[in-house]
Amino acid sequence: MNIDMDNYAIHLENFEGPLDLLLHLIKKNEMDIYDIPMAAITDQYLTILDAMKVLNLDLAGEFLLMAATLLHIKSKLLLPKLVDEELEEEEEDPRAELVRRLLEYQKYKEVSQILDIQPRLGRDLFTRAAPQPEVLEETEAGFVAVGLFDLLAALKEVLKEAPEQFVHEVNMEQLSVKDRINTILSCLQGKESVAFADLFSSGLKRNELIVTFLAMLELVKLRMVRFMQNTSHGTIWLFPAVVLEETGELDVGEDALGYT
């Protein structure tokens, strides 16, 4: 199959990615997507990549990766088929995964074009924009939906301004420890003590054991719990160092704010 680049006038920027370009080539040449002529499409694909003088570097990597995939599939097809007579099953067509990806991609590409022409708020439809302050009072009952993204963005903002030594990665392990601290404190609530071993319920995975232990150490460091033992080698007990608040009846007065 000959390709005349002038007729194509293809610009990579017009394609969302290698899958998009391949779909274009398949349609342009009226190829059967379920039986893609690999030699022809690989040639065309490579010719187009070659012809691209200016390539966006980020895009290039993805287009090149696909080129490698195409060449790989093409070479596999050139190999004589291994017919294993004992195994009735045939080897999967080397093109199968590519075809699946193209079909999937095509579905989402198409539906995104349908979404684009749906009547859209702010473009095709408008709602009432003027406030009615005289009627609706702001009483702030529920919550406006905020996402984790907002929370993270807020944290990032704080850390940007915050003193140096506080700026560190909040990693998953630390978060698990925090979670555990919360749980241990809930266990201790309203009790005089809890046995050390009770907090390590059986079935905990190794990393969960470590997290629980780290959480206890953190609580001791924070002077919120004390470890006690009646006899050496006896049961270790955790005592709340101070009265833990009942969360059910929060007193949200000034004294709840920590400066009393």
Place this chain on the structure above:
Amino acid sequence: MDILELAPLVEAMIFAADGPLKVDRMAEALDMDQTEILSAIEALEIDYTERPRGFFLQEVSGGYQLRTRPEYADFLRKLGHSRPFKFSRPALESLAIIAYRQPVTRSEIEYLRGVDSGSVLKTLLEKRLVRILGKKDVPGKPMIYGTTREFLELFGLPDLSALPTLREFSELAPEEDNQAFMANLPLLVDEDGLTEL
């Protein structure tokens, strides 16, 4: 309260609410059954078709909202009080993938699209069309994403099941059609956000 009295009251409530208003909230505020509210809504809908109004009732994101009729869009844009979302093709593609396949990870989106989608994902998060649902319980604990209430509101969908049906691939359109289609879908729409449809 009979329906002739109730319908304008329900209309006022929907009018005054600052987002789609749920039937149960109306029922609660009026201390009525939801079925009564629903029949008032039905009466309003009939009324709006009998005597054309500038707006219509749209069921969106689990509630009801008054929205202007689409055929007035050109005039309303001239009044210029709104700045519409403009979607790039990558943004719309990624949004479609997230909408249909949620909960979905970034690498799943990228596998489907064949290109890096981090910055597009970030923009969709910033615009609150997409949210982080949590983490997937697989090695590496990647974050999983889904769409938001704002997404439903933007596209005027009552819920996710109202998304247009994903068409299974049957036959690829002939190339000429496709070219025409691409010509109609510019990468970025022009200044006032009017795509030529």
Place this chain on the structure above:
Amino acid sequence: MDILELAPLVEAMIFAADGPLKVDRMAEALDMDQTEILSAIEALEIDYTERPRGFFLQEVSGGYQLRTRPEYADFLRKLGHSRPFKFSRPALESLAIIAYRQPVTRSEIEYLRGVDSGSVLKTLLEKRLVRILGKKDVPGKPMIYGTTREFLELFGLPDLSALPTLREFSELAPEEDNQAFMANLPLLVDEDGLTEL
């Protein structure tokens, strides 16, 4: 355009405007005489009296605005009651600090934020997003704060370890890309949040 067509269009314009809409602006947008607009407004007013609506046309500061009928005020106020709480920047910042650094004291929060955070903390406690975990056994016995079950519910998290890390967040878009991105796309928009994507 005859009056039967013009009236709903004028209604849509007034409905969608972000304040009282002046007749001359409508005339300009529609490229019509002000008298035509005025007769459409008159037609609307007659229409509103013939068939009761939830709202009426009010002439206010030189323009027209749709307002709900005063007799509905009591019901609407009830709706207003469940109007959602919007997170202020300080509230979100403090909540983020508490979520990621818990157990944390007020003075640690204030050290990080650089400002007094008492009233914000009080709000978060009232909203039950934050709870007092206990008191630190050091002089002054400062209170220690952490997040609640309601916090997890609000953000749709199974537990705290599902909170995404800052690293994951910045991986979405490397800082440089980000900047280029920001140059192209206005990041912050007005409250309505409609902007280009």
